[in-house]
Amino acid sequence: MRKIILVLLVVFLASCSYLPWGKKKDEDPSKTAKKTDSATQKKSVRGDPEEVAEPQLGDIKVIDGVEYIYTRNRKYMLTPYEPPYVWIRKDQYTPGIGEALSFSVGGSGGPSKKERDELEKRIAKLEEELKKKGIQPQMAYPTQMGYIPVGLGYMQGLISFEYPSPKMKRRIIVLPVTDNTNYKSEGLGELATKRLISRLESTGTVICMDPNTLNIRGSYFDAANAKKLNDDFGIQAILKTTLSDVYTSSSRIEGKDEKETSFAMSKLAIDIFNTETGKTMKQLSGRNPISLSREKGDLSTEKAKIKAIDLAIEMIAEDVLKTVLSVDWHSRVASVDGTKVYINAGRLSGLEKGKVLEVYAPGEEVIDPRTKQPLGRKKGAFKGELEVVELFGVDASWAKTNKGGSFSPTDLVYVK
Known part of the structure; x- marks a missing residue:
């Protein structure tokens, strides 16, 4: 009888589909994730377009040696069609009232200390890379870029443009x-x-x-x-x-x-x-x-x-x-003393020693024949080139002649 009971017990245990001591251990979730990722990567077909990651706050990119930072747009919610974030030149990025206008209601919304520290690290790293490549970051003239409004059928992006006579006040x-x-x-x-x-x-x-x-x-x-x-x-x-x-x-x-x-x-x-x-x-x-x-x-x-x-x-x-x-800068010949040509602009206006200037006679005003509105004045006859030798006074300088001559106090001076 005992033998029959033992045989039945063995058969019963062998026929069970669930054995507590025979449970298979769960796989490590991280390993499972890796397998899934690798499987997904294998499924991707060569030639498929790669997805471009969305820029993150504080991201930096370089265009023609100029560094741009992806940051908050101070005009967001204040001007129609303005995006919440824009690319701004690094040397124009100054967290202050611009960000306060958009995000500082109630004292919140500005970049946190962690964000600022991370941004500074990225900037320092980028500057080191530029130095190794021999690229000097350019100095920016304020607001040297525009932005295409989104939602009006335009492709989102920056519009780069140059002001006439850069660095001249x-x-x-x-x-x-x-x-x-x-x-x-x-x-x-x-x-x-x-x-x-x-x-x-x-x-x-x-x-x-x-x-x-x-x-x-x-x-x-x-x-x-x-x-x-x-x-x-x-x-x-x-x-x-x-x-x-x-x-x-x-x-x-x-x-x-x-x-x-x-x-x-x-x-x-x-x-x-x-x-x-x-x-x-x-x-x-x-x-x-x-x-x-x-x-x-x-x-x-x-x-x-x-x-x-x-x-x-x-x-x-x-x-x-x-x-x-957007209006071109110009100055005037103040007087001529022998080989010295005095100009009524200097250090305060942005002139530097060695700066080359072009001299023109006063030009005529151009009128639109249909609208009868003045379009501006064209430059007169080209009279020569000057090179700034010395800056003096609050805002004056004198220059030597590089080309041409016969300058007079009515002549206008432009940056070459």
Whole structure:
């Protein structure tokens, strides 16, 4: 009987499909993943188009020796059709109010310390690679690129272009801001004038001339005065600015917060006048995002107004510079003393020793026969070349003759 029971027990155990002690161990997930990846790679057929990885925040690429960084777009959500991220030249990347406009509501959204550290490491590594290859990173002239708006049927990407006479500062006049607000007694117009001049000059691309030192009688927009400003003083543009629509809002939550919270809104409108053509080049206007003007505590209303003006200036400052820098730079022969030719531009304007300049006689104005509008003035007869020898004074220099001669104080000087 025992033998029969043992035989049945053995048969029963052998017929079971599940044996606890015979369970197969699970494979290592990492090994399984590797097998799957390798199998997937084997399945790919040669000739198939490779997928291009999307650029990540902080990525860097080099185009013609110029370094570009993929970073946040300060105009995102403030201007229609602007993408959230754009490629910006490395030497133009300065985290500040530009990023605050887009991402700093409530104090968040700026690049973290980890992101900044990672970005600095990438930049340092790239610079080392460029040095090994003998490529020197180029110095950028502000806003030397444009961006094609997405969503309008265009292919997304950068538009590279060069401004005429790179590295030469344009001379402009910023007229006192006209105050059309209800706060004239607070001097907001004078404040806006100082803030606008400071913002434009901080880029190192323009020189704001004091109109009180030019001895111009009558309107600056008169054709004769505009020509005098352009020929005699080398002033390329005049900015006429109006401040309006300044409103404030304040609130205080009783029982929760004893400090007052204020917001403000302002509008700046700028007309850019070309002294060469005697016509307005462009009309720009900008309003600040009201949510970014938030101030709290004592004098919060006054602080919010100032912040609103700063933000409105920031909204259109870049477009102002693009318009002004599109006008070619020129200066004038001040006098001729033997072999020395004195020029009314020097260190402040961006001239350097050894710089080669071309001299032309004043040209004639060209009028469009159909629109009757001035197109500008063409260069007159070519008179020769000069080479800067010495820079002196605040903004003057003298040069020697390399080619040509018979220069006169009415001749205009251009960068070769």
